Amino acid sequence: MNKILIFLWLSINIQCQTQKVIIPQTDKFFEKFNIENFNKSAVRGMLELQNNGEKSLQDFQSPGYRERNYNSDSFFKTNKFFFNNGNIEKKGVLFNVGSQVGIWYYFDESGKLIKEENTDEGYIFTPEDIVKYCKKNNIELSKGYHESEGYQTSVYKSELNGKKVWKISYLISFNKQEKEVELILDGQTGKVIKKEEFPYDSY
Incomplete structure (x- = not known):
């Protein structure tokens, strides 16, 4: 009887874990785009990086640079935009194909945080x-x-x-x-x- 109860408990626990939705996290801290490495390694304006199931794509923007980060197990990605000087401009999370979610952070050209925007405001259905x-x-x-x-x-x-x-x-x-x-x-x-x-x- 005890073995059956333990099995049921483990099954429920595993189901709860598999149902958990993992959303990438960003933070409000300053970041710097590696312009030197990009210019040296990019092919036709695009640099692709791989690391433990994560893919990062870096490219030019007008003006500045962009970095998109994907996880093979996630429905969400992180986007980071940088000024021409390499300093972070804004960053946050989106659906892989879709809208922004969570908190987005905005910076001035010197790298100072100037705004935090809760893109989920008004949405109880998350x-x-x-x-x-x-x-x-x-x-x-x-x-x-x-x-x-x-x-x-x-x-x-x-x-x-x-x-x-x-x-x-x-x-x-x-x-x-x-x-x-x-x-x-x-x-x-x-x-x-x-x-x-x-x-x-x-x-």
């Missing part, structure tokens, strides 16, 4: 809730970096009639035809406000 909703409803979200230009589910914040909402766009297959679904969820409750389907042509 980014973690979105991931769980998609999993429950068999909506595939992209993990990590994808080189292909194929369709990927997107998650964006928006407003509808003055109300904060989430917009999820994804593909379904029906009778060997693909359709794009646009789903609007209430940003407070997560309830479906609107659902539309459109013919999808991949060409």
Whole structure:
């Protein structure tokens, strides 16, 4: 009997752990872009770095530089933008394909923190809730970096009639035809406000 109880407890604990949504963290501290290394190693204006399942892509912006960081096990990425002098301009987290989430940090050209923006303000239905909703409803979200230009589910914040909402766009297959679904969820409750389907042509 004790063995059965222990097994059940372990099963529940493992399920809880697998359901936990991991979102990358950023901080409000100063960072410096390595311009010298980028200029030396970049190929056609792009530098790709790999480290323990994480991929970093560095490129030019106009003006300045950008760094995108992807984790192969995460639905989220971090973006960092830098001034021409290499000092951090802003940084934060986004869905791999979609809107900003959490706190974004903004700096002046000298590297001084000038603003913190809570991009989740007004949303009780959180980014973690979105991931769980998609999993429950068999909506595939992209993990990590994808080189292909194929369709990927997107998650964006928006407003509808003055109300904060989430917009999820994804593909379904029906009778060997693909359709794009646009789903609007209430940003407070997560309830479906609107659902539309459109013919999808991949060409």
